[in-house]
Amino acid sequence: MQQEATPDSLFVVMVAENTGADIDEFMAALNETSCQYIGGLFPKLIFDNALIDQGVVVTRLQGLQKIHIARGLAEGNYNLEKHPVALGSDYCVFTLVDGLASGISGFLSELYRSYGSEIRYFGGGAGSLSLQQAPCLFSREGFLQDAAIYCLLNQSTHLGVKHGWEKLGGPFVATKTTANVVEEINWRPAFEVYREVVEADYGASFDSQPFFDIAKGYPFGMVREGTECVVRDPIAVNDDGHLICVGEVPENTFLDVLKGKNQELIAAAEQAAMIAADQAKQPAAALVIDCISRVLFLDDNFQEEVQAVTKALQQKGVQPTMRGALTLGEISSFGDGFIEFFNKTTVVGLFE
Structure with a gap:
């Protein structure tokens, strides 16, 4: 990562919870580099056409302005700095939250008030499939629980959001x-x-x-x-x-x-990919945030969903390899721009 890092690069580091990695050691190694990173533990990961139970997937985003930490989501005892200048659609806030924390919707409302309706919002909930709350987010600030990490990016982002239920x-x-x-x-x-x-x-x-x-x-x-x-x-x-x-x-x-019906869910994920791809011209990164409970419902058929998303992106000429995480909740702006915390939903983000 150090070889590719530039001052405005953000590395999103997604770790499958069954990897068995020592996150403290992992962070210590990352902190020896000059790269700016945020990361989380997730039940499973996606890389290209594959569903991954163990391993690490890294995505490089551009246009990083600043990394922020909000601690204590449950109590709401954080202060989000209001951005002094109105931002347009060529900006994005990328955020990872503790998916098992209470107070997520309150945090997202504050985030919306801080950055406004014109920019894009994208992200997801980290945490364990055991549904036992524990530290699940990390950055140079440490290994965090009951928290959110959010980053302002000066990078155009195109989103597709569908669930099919x-x-x-x-x-x-x-x-x-x-x-x-x-x-x-x-x-x-x-x-x-x-x-x-x-x-x-x-x-x-x-x-x-x-x-x-x-x-x-x-x-x-x-x-x-x-x-x-x-x-x-x-x-x-x-x-x-x-x-x-x-x-x-x-x-x-x-x-x-x-x-839920299998084919309707798979078709909805494909539609989310097509909606994002129809807006993008030459994306440099493709990220999918998909709900772990869709995997639990679709079971072996979830591979069809991954393949449908990949195929839809390829047919629209999207070149970057699809990367992603199976999350405890999905975050996206939609409709008139308002940010929302979803469950059982597929969110596709293309960054250019």
Whole structure:
């Protein structure tokens, strides 16, 4: 990396969690170089057409202005410096967050207020497939948990965002929530309402299988006017019948229960790649941020999704090798430019 480094280069270092790397030693070696880097631990990685369980994937981005750290996402006790000058669409904020932290949506809202609606936002949630929170982000500032790293880049970025999940039931109202915990739906215990919809379609009871074995195919969709809903992944149910999601669900949000079909999900990922490629001319880097729970749902068929994204980019003349991570939540601006934290979604970013 040192040979290729220039003062405005940013190296995004993605490490598969099963690699067994000593991150402290890894950072010490990186810190001996002159390169500017940020990184994270992820359940799996993507390189070209391959899904990688072990190893490291590095992507070089250009136009680095500055690397920032926000610590304490759960408490919101960070201060984001407001950028003094309005920035246009030739700028991007690339961010990695602790995907299991609460307060991610609040952080992203502050990020949006700091940099505005004209620039692009792109990134994802790091963390372990065990869903046990632990340090998962790293930079020259150290190995971090409950934090976010974000970087301003003077580099044009083109984004495609699609998920492909379809409505099964709803809309319902999330009548009581706390951060990422949905406590009540339509003034009833959340799990009670959710299981009625899901079990009727699935044909078996949650009592017969682990919760996530069924729930991975039935996420929530937070209804958005005029665009795809934003998916929220329920990953557990607690003793009070509350549903724990990856990412916050604001109180009084309208929710649909969604259902997945393999070919629709794969087609949506392909569409995300095509949307990004249709905007780009000669990208220097191609990054895909895809949700680990899409892998868990598609299983062996996820390879088809990777191949569909690669093929779509190649057909549009995109030359850089696709690199990426399977994440705990995906970050992108979409629609009118507002930044959002997604679940179960494919986000393709082309940098030029």
